[in-house]
Amino acid sequence: MPKQTFLNLPEQKRQIIINAAVDEFAGFGFDASSINRIVANSKISKGSFYQYFEDKMDVFKYLLSLLINEKMEFFKAKHPPSSNMDTFGYFRWMVKAGMEFNSAYPRMTQAVTRVLLVEGLYYGKNFIQYHQLTTDTLSTMIRQAMKNGEVDPSVDVELAVMVMDVWTTAITTYILQEGMKQKDILKWVRSAKTQEKIDKLLYVMEYGLRKTESQFVRQI
Amino acid sequence: MPKQTFLNLPEQKRQIIINAAVDEFAGFGFDASSINRIVANSKISKGSFYQYFEDKMDVFKYLLSLLINEKMEFFKAKHPPSSNMDTFGYFRWMVKAGMEFNSAYPRMTQAVTRVLLVEGLYYGKNFIQYHQLTTDTLSTMIRQAMKNGEVDPSVDVELAVMVMDVWTTAITTYILQEGMKQKDILKWVRSAKTQEKIDKLLYVMEYGLRKTESQFVRQI
DNA sequence: GTACAATGTGACTCGTAAGTCATATGACTA
DNA sequence: TAGTCATATGACTTACGAGTCACATTGTAC
Numbered sequence: 242m243p244k245q246t247f248l249n250l251p252e253q254k255r256q257i258i259i260n261a262a263v264d265e266f267a268g269f270g271f272d273a274s275s276i277n278r279i280v281a282n283s284k285i286s287k288g289s290f291y292q293y294f295e296d297k298m299d300v301f302k303y304l305l306s307l308l309i310n311e312k313m314e315f316f317k318a319k320h321p322p323s324s325n326m327d328t329f330g331y332f333r334w335m336v337k338a339g340m341e342f343n344s345a346y347p348r349m350t351q352a353v354t355r356v357l358l359v360e361g362l363y364y365g366k367n368f369i370q371y372h373q374l375t376t377d378t379l380s381t382m383i384r385q386a387m388k389n390g391e392v393d394p395s396v397d398v399e400l401a402v403m404v405m406d407v408w409t410t411a412i413t414t415y416i417l418q419e420g421m422k423q424k425d426i427l428k429w430v431r432s433a434k435t436q437e438k439i440d441k442l443l444y445v446m447e448y449g450l451r452k453t454e455s456q457f458v459r460q461i
Numbered sequence: 462m463p464k465q466t467f468l469n470l471p472e473q474k475r476q477i478i479i480n481a482a483v484d485e486f487a488g489f490g491f492d493a494s495s496i497n498r499i500v501a502n503s504k505i506s507k508g509s510f511y512q513y514f515e516d517k518m519d520v521f522k523y524l525l526s527l528l529i530n531e532k533m534e535f536f537k538a539k540h541p542p543s544s545n546m547d548t549f550g551y552f553r554w555m556v557k558a559g560m561e562f563n564s565a566y567p568r569m570t571q572a573v574t575r576v577l578l579v580e581g582l583y584y585g586k587n588f589i590q591y592h593q594l595t596t597d598t599l600s601t602m603i604r605q606a607m608k609n610g611e612v613d614p615s616v617d618v619e620l621a622v623m624v625m626d627v628w629t630t631a632i633t634t635y636i637l638q639e640g641m642k643q644k645d646i647l648k649w650v651r652s653a654k655t656q657e658k659i660d661k662l663l664y665v666m667e668y669g670l671r672k673t674e675s676q677f678v679r680q681i
Numbered sequence: 682g683t684a685c686a687a688t689g690t691g692a693c694t695c696g697t698a699a700g701t702c703a704t705a706t707g708a709c710t711a
Numbered sequence: 712t713a714g715t716c717a718t719a720t721g722a723c724t725t726a727c728g729a730g731t732c733a734c735a736t737t738g739t740a741c
Binding site: 272273359360397403407442445446448449 | 579580581617623627628635662664665666668669
């Protein structure tokens, strides 16, 4: 976490530093990011940087915490459109709301996604707990869907979690990559065409999970 | 490509250098890999390295070409178990044969996978042609499956290709990651339990693709 | 043996990174 | 005014990377 000195800084100066760091991580990933460049781009001295943060990992963890807080606020403010929604419907809503959020903060999301997903730190020691959180949530959802009779009870829960996890990551990465090419990413994500594409991708997963295992057992 | 000097080298010396490079890329990825370390680990001088290769990218491309050649030999020697196989059956066979190969050359595969898939160079400028090859093959397969009536003709081919591509990558990465934890990776991949897991993952995709789009259209 | 080509060597240059520290600035306080 | 404290600075140290080059060694042909 940043030192008190950083938190005492005027809002505007803090923002300049945060933006420089976001651009650096989004553009170079974690390892290739340079504190020298962050410092140069935010027009502070090297010494000041080390008065604010411990090191590169410290800044990154701070950015991550900002993103998580914003995301939690965002989800708190949103509510699922209808209350009588099945588990998969709820999952679809969640994924789409997530995309909406990502499009509202594309640079920040890109920085964090690049480091955590693309560079694989997410699955390494430092951030494994965040991934654990996701898989736990998914696991609960699957079990709920089984209770509701939406998923065949013979389904291997761990496997289904992996499917949903990988699938969500793939869609998110894909949408972010394509979205960054657009003029107005938020508008593009909200467009009927993009929404339909996301829906289709999610349905591929959903029907796979709904139908697979029972069929699989019969076919063997 | 390596210079003639390298190709003139005695087989054993070449192997030592190749092994050092493989270990370096497998352990550090592309950017973080160091020629200094490769040189130290293969007990040649810095000067010699530059007599053999242009630079880091040159070694990596050479390793990649070795892997591709070996893989082509491997697939040439193997034949699908039965001739009356549907498209998805053929796809399953291909994926599994691929896993078999990866397990036979785990370090080499890990090095290349880490750089191309995990670090995302596969989708960058340098290696995009290899990815294009994969998507073209998949595209042909999907169209064939449609002709055979195995896939709903309303399916969006581009979307299906993306599904298969992403899914194959995810499974490959997963199996390689888990496999590296085992004592005998080849034995582990061949075990009934692992094969069943791979099958299940592929069936999730298959049933998703078979059933989704027509259902999707009806549900809207 | 001599001459010439091929191969091998590691110290050296140059660039850039992380992190430190003596010193400077400037605001507030007694 | 003098003292004190938080903040700001950038030159400096240390480490490590890529790539070069003058020179050394080895192999081969005559």
